[in-house]
Amino acid sequence: MDVNNDSSDDVSSPEPHQAMKTTSDHHFRDSNSSDDVISITIIESMKEEYGLFVWPCSLILAEYVWQHRVRFAGVNVLELGAGTSLPGLVAAKVGANVVLTDDADRSEVLDNMRRVCELNNVKCEVMGLTWGVWDESFFSLQPQVILGADVLYDSSAFDNLFATVKLLLENSPGSVFITSYHNRSGHHLIEFLMVKWQLKCVKLLDGFSFLPPWKASGSMKEEYGLFVWPCSLILAEYVWQHRVRFAGVNVLELGAGTSLPGLVAAKVGANVVLTDDADRSEVLDNMRRVCELNNVKCEVMGLTWGVWDESFFSLQPQVILGADVLYDSSAFDNLFATVKLLLENSPGSVFITSYHNRSGHHLIEFLMVKWQLKCVKLLDGFSFLPPWKASGVSGNIQLVEIALSDVGKN
Template sequence: MQFVQEWAQTAELSTNQDDDDAGVDKSSPQEEMITTSTHHFGDGDDAFSVTIIESMKEEYGLFVWPCSIILAEYVWQQRSRFSGANVIELGAGTSLPGIVAAKVGADVTLTDDSNRPEVLANMRRECELNSVTCKVLGLTWGVWDEPIFTLCPNIILGADVLYETSAFDDLFATVAFLLQNSPSSVFITAYHNRSGHHLIEFLMVKWGLKCMKLLDGFSFMPADKASGLSGNIQLVEIILDNDKLS
């Protein structure tokens, strides 16, 4: 198994204004780095690779972060569990874990903020590029739009969704709602263990959730993949705490 970062292309976006245009400020050229990364899974007859389009504009959420690579590897290693499952990825961004889930036979819905159309559009391109069929849905955490009521997942994925503490409450509200829609389902997330750890514990109790499994994110990573990653990353499986709900 090997994770390969490939610089595939560089796109230069230029805004040119006619010197004769009155009342319009001239804009300087702006460069945007566009790359692709290729991620390999398996080394036998069932091996495959996933190609991801990335942008160096981090605010777009179009970059493959270490948590995404770790969660995708976990999906691959647990592929028999994902085959045939109804899977939702929250805050999917580049969608690597969700695409891997689709590759191993899951019925996948990729979601990200409804207010980020450029990310949703890129998710559709990722699916086409990797020859997988996934639903792409705008879903804003803590907002109860009609689409969320139709989602009944077996497995919910989230890579580095525990990033901005201001969004934690809305995230856990959304996760709790989805788990209640499918009481036997599980939320699997890989996250950097930052200073918000106590807030995470508090919100899990608030929303009637509990940790079922906690792993060091690097404990199951092949050495060649782990060598290119850094950070204190944990992978946790979260379920409803039925004792608290009863």
């Protein structure tokens, strides 16, 4: 992007680019045997398509299938929201009859599933199945095991997901649903859903309790800070479109990760401090490398939400940025305590965050009231994206500007 002092939108549209594709290899073996080994190759796409990336929950569920492979041999298995399909592919490799499913409207994901099956020389049926939408072919399914990796992600889809699971279980007596999920909201979430849908838990495991050490210490790192998320793209675009506002301003990005919004701010003339958890040395090192790569001077600082030293109180940002920092509910209090202190330390400052609206507006409203903050602007994250960007990003994303409320001001 060329930087100038004109605040009008850049209407030029670059040529559409192909999403960067890569492959990842996943190996399954017994620690005491070198003979019993399988390998799966997955095609991943580095675009904002959650179904084209291998998530930690998928790795854990795939390992569970492998370690219980005798149970899966010859069994009818259906994977919901399969995406890159690693658990289902492992099941197929150990002898299960597998149907891989994902949203019927996600043709790119379904096509990728077919390519991955061919690549790994396994025969799986690939089927479009939108949760809550059932046709005649759905009722012919009789899986003995239903798999779902990280399908408890978007709360707006929970009812359709569990209605689908319940119908499948009813249609195949004795069947079970095995899911791995990131415990973002506590076990009460899964407990509530089971009660609501008249289901019961027959086994609950810590996902890391059965992982071999060589997986638990390496490929299972949930390093979300090294990936560019849709919320980051939207916040970066917002900074770009308001670049006159950011020129010469002190900007601090919280939970910066790959730092795209902060880097755009630096490119348009802001004085930028990029921060992420002080314990995430790999992320902080990557931030420094990215600054060098883009020839921008940003301070990179370890800042753990809720942990404040003398250097923290010397910060006086006029704008605080945060892309998809409203992710883990257990961190909300520390995040908003940090934001409030920064706002109090720099009168007139604002916090601009883009977030995936997983739980409805009541979440952000509750947090603002709790921390004596107020909303000064709320936008649909897609309302200002140029068409050539909007077509490549998905999700229900909001952008909000937050300031101290009159009650919260000293």
